[in-house]
Amino acid sequence: MSGETVSGETVSGETVRGETSRALVLERFGSLPRLIERPLPPPQPGHTVVRMLAAQVGHLDLNIVDGRFGILPDLPVVPGTNGSGIVLSSDTHPEGSLVRVNGKGVGLRRDGCWAEHAVVPDAAVKAVPEGTDPALACGFFSPAGTAWAAVHSVAAVRPGERVLVTGAAGAVGALTVQVAARAGAEVIGVVGRPAKLDHVPAPTKPVLAAELSPETVGGQVDVLIDTVGGSVLRDALDLVRPRGRAVLVGYTAGREFAVDLADFLLADVALLPVNLMTRGREVAADAERLLAELSAGELTLPIERHSPDRLAEAVTRLRTGEAMGKVVLDLS
Numbered sequence: 001m002s003g004e005t006v007s008g009e010t011v012s013g014e015t016v017r018g019e020t021s022r023a024l025v026l027e028r029f030g031s032l033p034r035l036i037e038r039p040l041p042p043p044q045p046g047h048t049v050v051r052m053l054a055a056q057v058g059h060l061d062l063n064i065v066d067g068r069f070g071i072l073p074d075l076p077v078v079p080g081t082n083g084s085g086i087v088l089s090s091d092t093h094p095e096g097s098l099v100r101v102n103g104k105g106v107g108l109r110r111d112g113c114w115a116e117h118a119v120v121p122d123a124a125v126k127a128v129p130e131g132t133d134p135a136l137a138c139g140f141f142s143p144a145g146t147a148w149a150a151v152h153s154v155a156a157v158r159p160g161e162r163v164l165v166t167g168a169a170g171a172v173g174a175l176t177v178q179v180a181a182r183a184g185a186e187v188i189g190v191v192g193r194p195a196k197l198d199h200v201p202a203p204t205k206p207v208l209a210a211e212l213s214p215e216t217v218g219g220q221v222d223v224l225i226d227t228v229g230g231s232v233l234r235d236a237l238d239l240v241r242p243r244g245r246a247v248l249v250g251y252t253a254g255r256e257f258a259v260d261l262a263d264f265l266l267a268d269v270a271l272l273p274v275n276l277m278t279r280g281r282e283v284a285a286d287a288e289r290l291l292a293e294l295s296a297g298e299l300t301l302p303i304e305r306h307s308p309d310r311l312a313e314a315v316t317r318l319r320t321g322e323a324m325g326k327v328v329l330d331l332s
């Protein structure tokens with residue numbers, strides 16, 4: 001995938017490959033996008049052309065590919081709500097600079113980042129410090145912003161509180177346990193399979209979901225931050241103290257769970273949603289700060305890299321919960 005050109009110009013001394021570009025194109029909801037060679041997307045006013053280097057494969061992207069999300073694009077479409085790359089042409093962003101792309105309907109209402117080239121609204125493009133790993137640049141914002149929003153904006157975790165985090169070896173979960181620990185909480189991290197116990201970042205106490213009980217958790221918790229949903233949410237809710245808070249982030253293990261309303265009132269636990277789409281601006285500065293710490297190795301976000309022609313494998317690993325952390329397509 002080398003040798004890029006826009007309007008016939010070479011970029012960073014690379015060889016010109018031609019006026020075509022590879023993209024993963026979704027033609028039917030419920031199928032997987034196909035990798036095709038197509039003409040370079042033409043520049044448009046108010047838009048930036050980005051040579052993508054990396055793109056996230058996230059659960060939101062899979063919900064869109066499956067046609068199971070409240071906002072869906074017209075087909076055919078290039079999925080990919082988060083990516084990173086080099087600016088090829090733009091009226092507002094310096095050419096040759098490293099940027100990340102997300103928001104403004106990218107991968108949701110218009111073509112996204114699962115392509116060598118993307119033409120995206122200028123406002124969807126954000127500067128990233130030079131030297132940042134492109135995979136980290138495209139993958140950090142969703143887990144970092146969501147972890148920060150869950151711990152600080154929604155749960156308002158206080159020092160000394162006990163916080164239970166599910167999916168604690170996942171992308172959002174791994175950052176959530178670290179952000180909660182830094183907020184002064186005692187953190188317990190829940191994982192679904194024994195292989196993940198060693199992948200929960202310190203200083204969290206790891207616990208298997210199948211063994212969740214007041215004994216294994218050490219009594220009730222003040223806060224639950226759930227990234228898994230389904231039956232895991234139902235079981236974990238029982239461990240929250242009366243007047244505690246339960247924050248729902250995701251639903252990888254199931255979109256539904258039944259609540260007995262009488263029990264819900266008796267338990268007196270607030271169940272609160274996190275929506276990064278409505279909180280992205282509010283947490284942007286904090287997420288950027290976390291990026292600096294991730295780059296410096298002071299925080300951990302595991303990343304799996306996959307080639308775009310192995311999309312099916314990447315998707316399977318994410319869907320089954322086998323993936324360790326952020327799943328990223330290497331488009332370089």
Ligand SMILES: NC(=O)c1ccc[n+]([C@@H]2O[C@H](COP(=O)([O-])OP(=O)(O)OC[C@H]3O[C@@H](n4cnc5c(N)ncnc54)[C@H](OP(=O)(O)O)[C@@H]3O)[C@@H](O)[C@H]2O)c1
Binds near residue numbers: 196249253325
């Ligand atoms: N609310 C928001 O604004 C927002 C923002 C970002 C992400 N999210 C959502 O948060 C959730 C977690 O995102 P993430 O990026 O952290 O994902 P992730 O890295 O894949 O982690 C999700 C975890 O869910 C668990 N899991 C249980 N059953 C699963 C199954 N059947 N398939 C896949 N995973 C399963 C896995 O942990 P165990 O194996 O340990 O159980 C997995 O590590 C997703 O639902 C995502 O859409 C929401």
